[in-house]
Amino acid sequence: MTNNGFQHGSVAGMRIHVLPTKAFKTFAISLYAGVPLKEDTVTPTALVPFVLRRGTASYPETTQFREQLEELYGAGFGFDVYKRGDYQIVQFRMDTINDSFVQSKESLLGESFAFLGEVLTKPALENGTFRPSYVATERETVRKKLEAIVNDKIRYAAERCIEEMCRNEPYRLHPLGQRADLDGITPESLYKSYNSWLDGAILDLYVVGDTTPEEIEKLVKRHFGRSDAAVAAYSSNFKPVSVSEVRTIEEKLDVSQGKLNMGLRTSITYKDDTYASALMYNGILGGYPHSKLFVNVREKESLAYYASSRYDGHKGIGTIQSGIEIQNYSKAVDIIRQQLDELKRGNISDLELNQTKAMIRNLLSEIQDSAFELISFDFNRQFSGKDRSAQELLTQVEQIGSGDVKAAAESFQLDTIYFLTGQKEE
């Protein structure tokens, strides 16, 4: 990998990425653990970090665990479980203030590593397995989270659209798993799942802050207690999906506003040289307030408060989302499809090109100012295996013309239209 500020190495079966800098008041630490997204492992894998955050060997009670974080000047600690491409990623984050701002006896960076190392490798155990009470409560927590998705109608509609569009792929699965599978999980089965997850996961550890790769390697060796196993890497088995016809799904729920979502397929992914064109396509379509969707759906027709698009280069899909008056469904669909057609025909002005380039330039430059953004950008490179710095991507974006965007537009095919509508009959 070329130098993007990060220094890369590996120790204890993990890839280590360190960016020494004095720009921030904290040490930002991120640990990514990725496994292939699969129906039979998605639920236990999702449940594991919930149980890990209940206690470790040194802090077996949850209150002790959380008190220790407070002792570290309220170190930020959290985790996320999400999908990237056809992988399920568990990401742990810590954000610990640099000792120079406070009077601290111990090194806060060292203490944070001791903490995170235990979270991952030395959980609180009872009779050689996970504590039954932790497993039982966290199983309920995950169940409640899955059930609560429907509360946020915007998110619910977005997830349902993806679920419908990818109904024949693992990507249909929710990153938190399937409710039905929770019941069968026992402390013993979960502990087994945890061990095989930890053995099989691809691990990337990031640190951004006033430190050195040597210091981090020492801390990892001391606190992660893992053997120097071979370091695994992500692999992609992306196959473009071609769309034969557009599927329309309508679902009724008790809503005041209809939520209109669309899913598109593209053959362009993060590692392709045409990725920059796809980014431009999305930017012109609906990434910004100057984009076609915002201008036409919201500003010209007053149909919506939000109307935007997103592009997921790891999965090769695009999404469109808008909240509309229920009776305006057909009108909104027509206007959105017109925008897709405009792009396919190459009706793209120089102004749109230049504004979108300027916005992407801004986005890529801003990454430098946030430790976690820097980490996430580099992780995308590790994940896709595409060695392309933000600067290189920017140079490619600058060279895009309307012909390139038109070519990208041809690769985006509308696949699914999902509409969440009210229960009252019209």
Add this chain to the structure above:
Amino acid sequence: MEQLRYDKLQETLYHEVMDNGLQVYVLPKPGFRKTYATFATKYGSVDNHFRVAGGEETTVPDGIAHFLEHKMFEEPEGDIFATFASNGASANAFTSFDQTVYLFSATENIETNLSTLVDFVQRPYFTDENVEKEKGIIGQEINMYADNPDWRVYFGLIEAMYDKHPVHIDIAGTIESIATITKETLYTCYNSFYHPSNMLLFVVGGVEPEKVFELIRSNQAGKSYDKQGDIERIFEKEPEQVATKRKESKLAVSMPKCLFGFKEKELGLTGEAAVRRDLTTKLMLDLLLGSSTALYQKLYDEELISDSFGHEFNSSPQYAFSAIGGDTKDPDLLLKRIKEEIEPLLQSGFAEKDFERARKKKIGGYLRMLNSPENIAHEFTRYQFRGGDLFEVLPLYESITLDEVNARLRSHVDWEQLAVSLVVSP
């Protein structure tokens, strides 16, 4: 140009008041690529009844401050988003109870973008036609919030607590109230509250302070403003007790949402006293209900609360209240259990070691917040509008005593002042 040094935080702030009364602050962040600027007026949803010195007493429709925010983005030559996009800036705005903030973030063309920001906010352009068009868009924004159970439970709590004070009116107003907004009422509000002497510009990032001041000085010198007297904000007397003990809304949710809080009786605080009371109250709430407390853990293990359980304290000179809660399967049992658990603490007060740990956590959280230019700009402005100083928070935290926190606990947690808001499935 005045220079304010905060050695402990390793920050230097620059300040100048323009001839027309505009407050300008610049916080250089050497090494940062991004510049973030906010241009704020001390004018929000609660300011619906007022008199400018020498003028008439005026009452305006609910939701007009937010409506005005939307309309400011329209210029005779089109949408200002397009101008920002051409210069690579990402722009936005938001309206709260007591302020309206316009902002951009950019890594290039900083001077042009700063001029655009200041100029568009100082150049209202309202027509009958563009005002009517906006009603459709804001109508959809109102509908979007109507479907959002978190928003509904939050506003339900404020409605339960406040009878007369306009804090209980939804920031966006209602479909009916915004229907009565005209370009004339918008100009009335604009002319009253967007005078430079009621506004604050904050610029943070990779900028040279003197250059920014020069730019703003000459920009403001080119515009003429008559001196404006004080703005008198008129509030009907709000009873001390809550409007209603309990308020329930119906919306499809996976589990009831329950938010409760205490309506503060002691009002009228400004400046450092207000900031100190805010910090002390938040520290107290964290000691009482934070995720490391025994109370939290018990309720979590009893499956009465989930990760959504949280607390906040919101205050101004005329209103102040706490908001506590989250999703729960049994709101009544939750409230009963909380009462039972809090009672002994009201007697005993908090332990010294818990207090010290919670204080550490707050200090760490404050320092971590200072990594984010966005948070610095928003928080600094909020503090200034109340006569406080964000960069003096560290010594305040250090000087807060356990006795003070215990006294705060006993005065704030007054069951007579309790109100409860629920969102349950129909």
